[in-house]
Each structure stands twice: as structure tokens, then as C-alpha cells.
Amino acid sequence: MPDLPPPPALRLSLDTDALAANWRALDAMSGAAQAGAAVKADAYGLGVGRAVPVLRDAGCRRFFVAHWCEVAAVLEHVPADQVCVLHGVTNAAEATYARATGVSPVVNTPLQAAIWQEAGGGPCHLMVDTGINRLGVTPEQLGDQAVAALQVDMLLSHLASADEDSPLNAQQLQRFHEVTPLVRPRSASLANSAGIALGSGYHFDTTRPGIALYGGIVRPELADSIRPVAIVQAMVIQRRSISAGETVGYNATFTASEKIEAATIAIGYADGFLRARGPGNALRWRSLDLPVIGRVSMDMVVVDCSACPDLGVGDYIDIPMDLPLQAALSGLSQYELLTVLGKRLRG
Numbered sequence: 001m002p003d004l005p006p007p008p009a010l011r012l013s014l015d016t017d018a019l020a021a022n023w024r025a026l027d028a029m030s031g032a033a034q035a036g037a038a039v040k041a042d043a044y045g046l047g048v049g050r051a052v053p054v055l056r057d058a059g060c061r062r063f064f065v066a067h068w069c070e071v072a073a074v075l076e077h078v079p080a081d082q083v084c085v086l087h088g089v090t091n092a093a094e095a096t097y098a099r100a101t102g103v104s105p106v107v108n109t110p111l112q113a114a115i116w117q118e119a120g121g122g123p124c125h126l127m128v129d130t131g132i133n134r135l136g137v138t139p140e141q142l143g144d145q146a147v148a149a150l151q152v153d154m155l156l157s158h159l160a161s162a163d164e165d166s167p168l169n170a171q172q173l174q175r176f177h178e179v180t181p182l183v184r185p186r187s188a189s190l191a192n193s194a195g196i197a198l199g200s201g202y203h204f205d206t207t208r209p210g211i212a213l214y215g216g217i218v219r220p221e222l223a224d225s226i227r228p229v230a231i232v233q234a235m236v237i238q239r240r241s242i243s244a245g246e247t248v249g250y251n252a253t254f255t256a257s258e259k260i261e262a263a264t265i266a267i268g269y270a271d272g273f274l275r276a277r278g279p280g281n282a283l284r285w286r287s288l289d290l291p292v293i294g295r296v297s298m299d300m301v302v303v304d305c306s307a308c309p310d311l312g313v314g315d316y317i318d319i320p321m322d323l324p325l326q327a328a329l330s331g332l333s334q335y336e337l338l339t340v341l342g343k344r345l346r347g
């Protein structure tokens, strides 16, 4: 066995300058509040090992993950007291792990509060549900004995519709203002990426941007300051001519109406290039759009490269990751476009 495999036919790179600049822009937009970073789901598919050091060096001091299994990778780069686990402690094993690592849970229910106290307790965070009805104690449950006994470092709530001009935003803000004095936390945090753009009233002490760090534009106010971060490329592995009347791909869903040139690209739905990015979407080479033809396969996709006589095997094609446009073209959300990126890209 040779020591090193050949260069991969698929590559994901990060524009680390853009990632750092996005964090700084969101931190500046957060005014007096400090921007943290949601790095759950392997930093939205981009890789914790690559993203967290960049965010840390840019100045970020709060990192949010969802699961305990995500903690160890983050702790390789930042101290435990900067990491928060959003799902909290659902059982004794998680509480024991939290205590052992020094990572604080975000307590979400009276049961979680009891589990945390049972394990020895200590400072933690608390999520109060102000209207998303997803995760967090209700305002009424703040009177629960175990909840009331918590030493709350940061009080959190999460906005349901911050990416829209919805009356729910002001309603949730109002409820958050009502509950904060009941908890008397050391600090408070409400805004995700879109929430930051809702204005200073939503900022409190810490903001929790995720998608915008990675290039997502979830409100028009972010468009000028947020840059794309993910750069995805895949190799051409075959080039062929297709005669009029021939079909391409599984179930022969594309039929050539004239003779065309086609290139087979080494990326498919197993890599997160989902079938929703099939016909109607395009890949790019030297700024030229190459329309996808036929079904996306597990490991391959075929494009019409008639416009590129120079394109050949071994060339790398750009998989467009300008998130708002690609979301509109594919029907996937900007979040999905990133978080589905597959293992072969992140290896």
C-alpha cells in the first residue's frame, strides 16, 4: 500500500478569510452584544476542525452545538467554558459527561433541570420557549422547583420567524423581556443570524449566528456584508458525445434533441449533491454554466458541456454554492444545501 491516496476527485475548501470576515461583520452588527457561533452539525457541514479555529482566531468566544457527541471535536480548539450544548441533558450519562468535560448544558425542561441537579448541578444555561414551541421551558415552568433552583449563566430563547417580517418576532421579544427578570441570568441571548438583522432590541448580550457565518443570506440586510464560504469542486471523469434521440442517466429522463457534448462529474447525492439539484440547475466551469442533464446518481452527475470544447477528464468543475440562488433553483433551504455535504467531501 502506498502511504498516500491520490488527490481526491471531490474537494471542499473553505474561504477562511470570508468565514472570519462574516463573523466580524455579524459581531459588528450585534452592536454591544458579542457574537457567538453555532457550530452544530459539523459547522453546518463545513467541518468543525476547519471552521472553529478560524472563528476562535477572529474573536469568537461562544460555540453552540446540539449533541454531546459533537463536543469533543470542538474542545480540541477552544476551552470547555465556551461550549454550550443546545439539547441539554436528557439522562444521567449526559449530565455526568457534561460535568466531566466542564461543558455547560442548555437546560430545556423541568426534567432536564432535575437531572442536572441530581448529577451535582452547577452553572448551566436555560432555554425558555417564547413561541417557537419546539424546545425550552415554558414561561409557566420557570416556577418549577428544579428550574427555579438552577444557577443560570445564560438565558436563551429562539426566534421562530426571524427571517420574515412577522409579528411573532416582536411577540417573542416581549415575552423574553417578561421572563428575564424572573430568572435573573448573568446574560441573555435571543438572536440567530436573521435575528441579528432585526435590530439592537434583539441583541441582548450574546448573539448566536449560524448560517450567515457560512454564507447564508437569510434577510436582505445581510446581503452586503456576508460572503460565500464553501467552495466545492468535483472532477470530470468522462467526456462523450450524445446523439440526438439518445437519453442520459437512470430512467432515461433526459433525451438529447440534437447532438451534444456531455461530461460526467464525480459528485452525487451521496456527497450531498441531492437529486433536487438535477435538471434546471447547472454546474460551472470558468464562469460558464453547464446545465445538469438527467438524474443525479449516487456518485455522479452529467452536465451538458457543449459550450466548453476545452473541458476534459481531470478538470475540476465548480459546484455553485451561492446559497440564496442555489436554494431558489433547487427548492432546498440554504441550511440544507450546506448540512447535507457528504463525508467524502469532508474527509
Ligand SMILES: *Cc1c(COP(=O)(O)O)cnc(C)c1O
Binding pocket: 038, 040, 086, 158, 191, 192, 193, 194, 208, 209, 210, 211, 212
Ligand atoms: C441553530 C441555532 C442557531 C443558529 O441559527 P441560524 O439560523 O443558523 O443563524 C441559534 N440558536 C439555536 C438555539 C439554534 O438551534
